[in-house]
Structures are given as C-alpha cells and as structure tokens.
Amino acid sequence: MAVEVEQSQPTVQVTNLKFTYPGIDGHPPPGAKPLIDGLNLSLFAGNRCLLVGSNGAGKTTILKIIGGKHMVDQETVRVLGRSAFHDTALTASGDLSYLGGEWRREVAFAGYEIPIQMDVSADKMIFGVAGIDPKRRDELIKVLAIDLSWRMHKVSDGQRRRVQICMGLLKTFKVLLLDEITVDLDVLARADLLKFLKKECEERGATIIYATHIFDGLEDWPSHIVYVSQGKLQLASPMNEIKELSNLSMMRTVERWLRKERDEERLRRKERKAKGLPEHEKQVEGSRVINNGWAAGRLNSTVAGEDNFLLSSNRVLR
Numbered sequence: 001m002a003v004e005v006e007q008s009q010p011t012v013q014v015t016n017l018k019f020t021y022p023g024i025d026g027h028p029p030p031g032a033k034p035l036i037d038g039l040n041l042s043l044f045a046g047n048r049c050l051l052v053g054s055n056g057a058g059k060t061t062i063l064k065i066i067g068g069k070h071m072v073d074q075e076t077v078r079v080l081g082r083s084a085f086h087d088t089a090l091t092a093s094g095d096l097s098y099l100g101g102e103w104r105r106e107v108a109f110a111g112y113e114i115p116i117q118m119d120v121s122a123d124k125m126i127f128g129v130a131g132i133d134p135k136r137r138d139e140l141i142k143v144l145a146i147d148l149s150w151r152m153h154k155v156s157d158g159q160r161r162r163v164q165i166c167m168g169l170l171k172t173f174k175v176l177l178l179d180e181i182t183v184d185l186d187v188l189a190r191a192d193l194l195k196f197l198k199k200e201c202e203e204r205g206a207t208i209i210y211a212t213h214i215f216d217g218l219e220d221w222p223s224h225i226v227y228v229s230q231g232k233l234q235l236a237s238p239m240n241e242i243k244e245l246s247n248l249s250m251m252r253t254v255e256r257w258l259r260k261e262r263d264e265e266r267l268r269r270k271e272r273k274a275k276g277l278p279e280h281e282k283q284v285e286g287s288r289v290i291n292n293g294w295a296a297g298r299l300n301s302t303v304a305g306e307d308n309f310l311l312s313s314n315r316v317l318r
C-alpha cells in the first residue's frame with residue numbers, strides 16, 4: 001500500500017548547477033566550456049526518475065555531484081535539505097546512496113568500499129554488515145535470488161553483481177542514485193529488482209534517480225523522465241505527460257530524441273566545416289584539449305513528444 005508522503009520539500013534539489021572537471025592544478029581550466037551548465041531539477045519523495053541521454057551527455061557526472069562525490073557550492077545541490085558534498089553524514093548514514101561507476105569493482109556501502117572479488121562467501125559479505133533489519137536482508141536475498149554459499153571469486157559476473165546490489169541496498173536509503181547497475185543481470189533478476197525498487201518508493205517514499213541505456217522492462221517503472229544533452233537539461237517530465245503526447249514506447253521515444261540530437265549535431269558539424277572551422281567543438285580538459293566528437297555540440301531545438309514539447313529546465317517535477 002502506498003504511503004502518504006510529505007510533498008512540500010524536494011528530496012533532491014539542484015539549482016543552476018554549473019560544473020567543469022578540474023584540470024591537473026585542481027581548478028577548472030580557464031576558458032573551458034562547462035560540462036554541466038545551468039541545470040535545475042527538483043524531485044520529491046516517491047519519485048522514480050529515469051535519467052537518459054547519449055554517451056558522454058553528463059549523466060554519471062550529474063549523479064556523482066548529487067551523490068556528493070564532486071564538490072559544488074553548498075546551496076547548489078541539496079539532498080534531503082542538506083549539502084550532498086559537505087554533509088558526510090548523509091552518505092555515512094545510508095540516507096543517500098550511490099551505486100555505480102567505481103562501485104562496479106567494489107561494494108560501496110555507507111561510505112565504505114569493499115573489494116568484491118576476494119575469496120569470501122556471499123553469506124559473510126551480506127551478514128557481515130551490522131545494524132541491518134533482518135527482514136529487509138532476507139527480502140533482498142530472495143529478490144536477488146542469492147545463494148549464500150557463493151564464493152565471490154568463483155561466481156559469474158551476474159551472480160557477483162547480485163551480491164553487490166544486495167549489499168548496496170541493505171540499508172534503508174531515502175535517496176538512491178543508480179548508474180547503470182543492472183547490466184549483468186538476467187531478465188528475471190532485473191525485473192524483480194525493479195519491482196523491489198518501485199515498492200521502496202511507493203511504500204517508504206524513497207526517491208530514486210536511475211541512469212540507464214537499457215529500457216527493457218522499464219516501461220512502467222519510472223514516474224518521471226529527465227533527458228540531458230551536453231550537460232544541459234533538455235526535458236524533465238512526469239511519464240504520464242510523455243505518454244499523453246506519444247503512443248511510442250519509452251525506448252522508441254528516447255531513441256527519437258537521441259536521433260534528433262545526433263542529426264542536429266551532424267548538421268552543426270557540416271556547417272562548421274563549411275565555414276572552415278574544425279568539425280568538432282573542443283573542450284579543454286586539464287592541460288590538454290579533448291575532442292568530444294558529435295557529442296560536443298549543443299542541442300538547440302526542441303526534443304520531446306511532438307517536437308514542440310520542450311520543457312523548461314527550471315521545471316519542478318511533481
């Protein structure tokens with residue numbers, strides 16, 4: 001049964017986020033184009049937000065910033081009303097949890113990172129975590145169909161991933177950031193995990209942001225969708241609004257946005273070439289210049305639904 005959740009305060013609030021990766025001297029290189037620019041986003045308890053965008057669009061960077069892994073101004077990113085980077089108790093308590101990236105080789109758990117491939121049983125790993133609700137632990141073991149006798153250095157990638165995900169979800173989170181974590185899971189494990197995560201939002205009022213390229217089985221999962229391109233928020237909308245606009249499946253809808261983005265970038269590149277400019281916009285990274293290919297341009301037209309449905313980047317999701 002769904003709980004009534006307090007909707008007045010956002011659980012995740014990003015205000016005019018601008019971010020450039022620091023160079024080797026620890027500072028953003030002078031003149032570098034920001035990777036994330038003017039991004040605003042508000043999410044509330046119970047929201048399940050799908051974060052989509054092409055490779056290199058900035059999804060991981062955004063999740064890491066919200067997860068407190070990159071320093072930004074205290075007021076720019078607020079999670080549960082606190083600064084994600086400065087208030088380390090947010091992650092230490094498990095209230096804010098990030099699963100992704102380097103976590104693929106290790107288990108990130110409440111601020112600690114544990115190697116995932118040592119000769120240890122799943123049982124030892126999962127039951128070695130203190131202060132866990134036994135009912136929640138049993139449920140996760142069942143949902144992820146974990147055999148507690150598995151030795152972590154001998155199991156398959158997918159089996160190892162199940163244990164890893166179980167560890168990451170043992171503590172009751174309030175805000176969960178998932179960065180493409182289901183890649184190795186079989187169809188059944190993925191479906192059961194998504195069902196569990198949906199329940200966490202509906203019953204406990206958790207907020208989840210999930211960045212993925214795999215849309216299989218996700219059709220009815222998200223309550224909201226956010227599309228980023230070149231570090232800018234192109235669209236943020238409740239799923240029902242997207243569905244009202246188009247009969248296409250979510251995968252086809254996203255495919256259409258990305259095709260449009262790519263076509264516009266190709267056109268932009270052609271125009272640059274015609275003007276005798278280098279085909280690709282260049283971005284400064286540290287002391288060297290990197291070329292981002294077609295992903296480096298700006299999406300400057302509308303993207304969603306029937307093409308004229310561009311949502312404001314200041315949109316608050318309800």
Ligand SMILES: Nc1ncnc2c1ncn2[C@@H]1O[C@H](COP(=O)(O)OP(=O)(O)OP(=O)(O)O)[C@@H](O)[C@H]1O
Binds near residue numbers: 021058292
């Ligand atoms: N530590 C870093 N230092 C400098 N640039 C970085 C760093 N990490 C990522 N980038 C750059 O930032 C851009 C966005 O990367 P990010 O990983 O956020 O994209 P993404 O949308 O998650 O991509 P994908 O879908 O491929 O996972 C890329 O051009 C990448 O090269």
